[in-house]
Structures are given as structure tokens and as C-alpha cells.
């Protein structure tokens with residue numbers, strides 16, 4: 377009877393699995409702070425995606441971890457860069473059976489770890505960064521991405537990328553915009569996953585949002601939609617349910633929420649200590665994100681959730 381009257385139902389098809397592929401390794405490499413998540417080789421990535429498809433997951437978000445980094449993050453747009461090589465292999469294997477989304481940023485590829493190009497005074501140069509993002513978008517679309525997901529929070533990034541994609545004959549490639557992305561402490565384990573250390577003990581408060589505020593999230597979301605975003609994203613998820621709810625009520629495009637690395641790791645760590653029930657907590661958290669209004673949830677629990685549903 378509870379099932380019959382449940383107001384919120386989470387489905388495997390609501391979920392997108394974030395995945396990491398690392399250049400120059402010959403076997404998958406576990407990420408200590410993200411139990412169960414791997415830095416993949418290209419081959420193990422393809423295998424993982426095939427298995428995700430077979431359990432019913434419909435989307436993946438890909439992050440590349442290059443063997444070497446430089447000032448401008450050129451590995452991010454090099455046609456032979458790790459993400460592009462992986463995208464091409466994945467697309468050849470699964471075609472249109474999965475939505476292949478490419479995270480679009482430079483922080484994994486820059487020596488200083490910032491999401492943009494530095495201006496020589498320790499700050500990020502917004503407009504110079506846009507030129508690089510456009511090159512990345514074209515490289516990712518050429519390699520086979522169905523959708524690009526700009527995560528760097530530069531002003532004007534969605535409009536610039538939309539124009540670049542259209543100009544390169546990729547008008548069918550969609551944009552999932554990380555629109556309201558907060559300068560959160562919950563990205564810690566992710567930075568281990570992509571080997572990022574922000575230079576000089578740095579932070580991203582210059583371009584990510586201040587978590588004291590919610591009004592500017594709405595402004596960011598509306599600007600992104602005006603610039604051509606097909607899907608808008610709020611990130612992280614659980615500490616921002618109010619933002620998810622407000623955005624859902626205020627826009628007519630699909631709303632995504634990213635249940636980030638720290639949110640996942642907190643459950644894993646507490647469960648490993650026997651302090652909370654892993655399955656019940658994960659289910660409660662993911663359902664709450666949907667109840668708040670998210671149509672799409674990016675989560676490291678995607679495979680676990682799909683397998684749990686299939687086992688019922």
C-alpha cells in the first residue's frame with residue numbers, strides 16, 4: 377500500500393553515472409576516498425559503460441585524468457587527449473543506447489588546478505577561458521559526445537559553447553549546464569579522483585557560488601537558459617534542496633542535481649563504521665533529491681541503485 381501511494385518514485389532512468397578515465401594506466405585504479413569508484417583505463421571504462429547499459433542506466437558523465445598537465449589545460453581539447461580517445465571508443469561501442477555526456481572544464485588538465493586560464497595575477501581570466509571551453513566543446517563533440525556539461529562557472533560559457541558547437545556543425549549536441557554550482561567542501565574526494573590540487577591552497581570562490589545565497593542561483597539558471605542550456609544543474613544536492621525546489625518551480629527545462637563525491641563518501645564511511653545503514657540512507661537521500669524537484673540525478677550510486685532495483 378505504501379508503494380501504491382508513494383508520491384515520489386525513483387527510477388534507474390533518472391540517474392546518470394559519473395565516471396573517470398585516466399591516461400597511462402594499464403589496470404583500473406581504485407579511488408580511496410570514493411569506495412567502489414575507479415579511475416578506469418579506456419578498456420575498463422567501455423566495459424563499465426556496457427554493464428551500466430545492461431542494468432538499465434541511461435546516461436554517463438565522463439571525466440578525463442591526463443598523464444600530464446600544463447598552464448592552459450591543452451589536454452582537454454587535444455583530439456588525442458584522454459577524454460576524446462575514451463569518448464570515441466565509448467560511442468563506437470554503445471552508439472545511441474546511452475547518453476554520453478562529457479564534463480567540460482580544464483581543472484583536471486591545468487597544472488594550477490583552476491577551472492580557467494590564469495591572468496598572471498592569480499585570478500582566472502573569464503573571457504580567455506571561454507575560448508578554451510569552445511575548443512573543448514568542439515573536440516568532445518567531434519569525438520562523439522551527445523551532450524557537453526560545462527562545469528567551470530565562467531560567465532557566458534553556455535552562450536559561447538552553443539555558438540561554437542553550432543558553428544562546427546554540432547547543433548544536435550546538447551548542453552547540460554552546471555548553472556548553480558556552489559563553492560562547496562563536498563568536492564574533496566573528487567579532487568583525489570582527478571588528481572587536482574588547487575595552487576597555493578586555493579579555492580574556487582571567485583567563480584563558484586557562495587552557499588549563503590540562493591537568489592543568485594536563479595539568476596545563473598535563467599542566464600544559462602537564455603544562452604541555450606538544454607538542462608540546468610544544481611550542485612551539490614542535499615545541502616541545496618531549497619535551491620533545487622525553487623529552480624524546478626521557476627523553469628521549464630529539465631533540472632539535474634549532482635549528488636557529489638563528498639555526499640557519497642559520507643554514506644560509505646559511516647556505513648563502513650557500522651554507524652548508519654548504507655542502503656536505507658542512500659535510498660532516502662536520492663529520493664529526497666527527486667522529491668525536491670530534480671528530474672535527473674548524477675550519482676556515484678547509479679550502478680548500485682540499478683542493481684538493487686533489478687534484484688527486487
Ligand code: PBG
Pocket residue numbers: 479481482483484491527528562563564565566567580635636637638
Ligand atoms: C570541476 C568539477 C568538480 C566536480 C565536478 N566538476 C570539482 C570542483 O569544482 O572542484 C565535483 C564532482 C564531485 O565532487 O563529485 N570541473
